[in-house]
Amino acid sequence: MRIEAVELHRIAMPLVRPFETSFGRQSARDVLLVHLLGDEGEGWGECVAMEHPLYSSEYVQGCSELIEHYLAPRLLGAPDIAAEGLGELFGGIIGHRMSKAAVEAALLDAQLRAAGLSFGEYLGAARSEVDCGVSVGIARDIPSLLEEVAGYVDEGYRRIKLKIKPGWDLEPVAAVRELIGPQMLLQVDANTAYTAADIEHLGRLDAFDLLLIEQPFVEEDIATHVSLARAIATPVCLDESIVNVDVAVDAIERGATSVVNIKPGRVGGYLEAVRIHDACGELDVPVWCGGMLETGIGRAANVALAALPNFTLPGDTSASKRYFAEDLTEPFELVDGRLAVPTGPGTGVTVRTGLVRDRASRPPVVLA
Template structure:
């Protein structure tokens, strides 16, 4: 039986090595909350909130996460005793999935440590090796973009994801394909298009893309279905997928052929595993998208990607691709296109936090 005695929230700002730009925003630093959860025996589990400081991706921000954890999630879990993380009861608190993931991830880490299992085994993973790809944001010019792709391929990344928007997407794809004709390539639109762009999006079929991720609005399942019917390139839904019910809708309407599961966006491992299993049953491949995670969130997302239906390379690459210094030791490394997770209990890494704003909850 596990009971929870103390929660420490650490809040820190981590500057990215390079700004990351998509169709809606540019991120230069990440406002991160690390949760440190203590059980009755003094063991510690860690979680991470990956919410941004502005609600451009979902309605959550680092500020809302801190408030929800302090005033609602911690009061809820400190009264509970559980045998397994799936018994954690948070359903009476609606949405706030990133806040829930910061708590639930710490519970799973704690549980795996108590069981003396690596986290990936505790959740049902089948391997500790995960193939990874590189995500490349919008660049100021084509020359820089080509250089960034070449560098990522030299480092062993197994596929390239490009952020796109309507202004110059086809010109960029033409340039990239002329330099890298056989490289596995996907694009991510972050809802930059509408169904009125369908003829334009059809032209992307010529570039042999693995997928186009979230081309239309996050709540628009019907028009994604219309688009998928008209184009050969697989549509992948990301921002549309928050719950298992969203997956039911997407599959029933044939809105996509691939789904991106982001741990924080669906509320943690328990929900992510249910979504994974349902997609596997319906032969819909899944892959693990990235949220510019620091070390704790990075390795927990990689652990999720060890489940068998994660058939495409994950977004979570090496720590030093994003951070001057990560908060885990050793840092995540990529070798020959793979991350190998350690076999130590829990997340398998030591958490080394700098001086942070702390809030201790008992």
């Protein structure tokens, strides 16, 4: 289709409770939305970058400027463009995967709506609902952590993920394992907070029968993940390090990761996410869908992706109310620990444009 306008919307979404990780604490989600208006229809995409460059090098204001100055001009100058052609259209622009992914999501939404196809149908969903886990931030103390985890277990989540860092690892993990019992799936995420000197310490996590340990070391350091994987029984899972399908295959072949967290935003979009899913499937490596505190817009597409056949572990695809009192779409609700894959055209959800306007943290950027 021909793109006639690109709008960039910034929204401040208060979180229902602050979310703390090894890299920082946030009490609101700074959301960047891409709204594309084309000759065949319109679509919305959500950018997963965080406000500050602490999880990855990308950050919201940088993404907004990158889209405004580099991606939107190419989109507006293309006589006819589909999501499958964006790799070529954006060729030569290095990195900036979260920005590219947000544009891809918006264009996919527009073209699938025009074709009357859902994200699930287009991506290859194999089921109509997906098993959900929940990512639990670093708490003030262990009693508060246990109270929060108990609430999520009551709500029906099928897997708990605890954020860890040096000084907040063995004790909280032991307490939560004790609380939830031996059957419940439990995993941890360090967001790169450890170094090679911590390998022996991390080995003590083997006592808690964890599903996996996610990204203990810095993004570029595949070698130390290999050393850890050889030293401990708990499977190692990479998040930040996996930026595309080639890195994923390389990390698997080297023995750095035996489970992969797939976040479409981190890898440049849903099409690359499917390529990683397929490559992992061929190597017999299970995958799960990560999250970036998305609103209903990004969540809708993630839930569709998580319905692909090799997404065999519960994802960080939690219900809207785990994040926001009021979502930007109709809320996603947990039923028996699962979310339903939307079936309508495109993402299948309706953007509450009134809320987008009311919650705007700055005027929209409009390019035509």
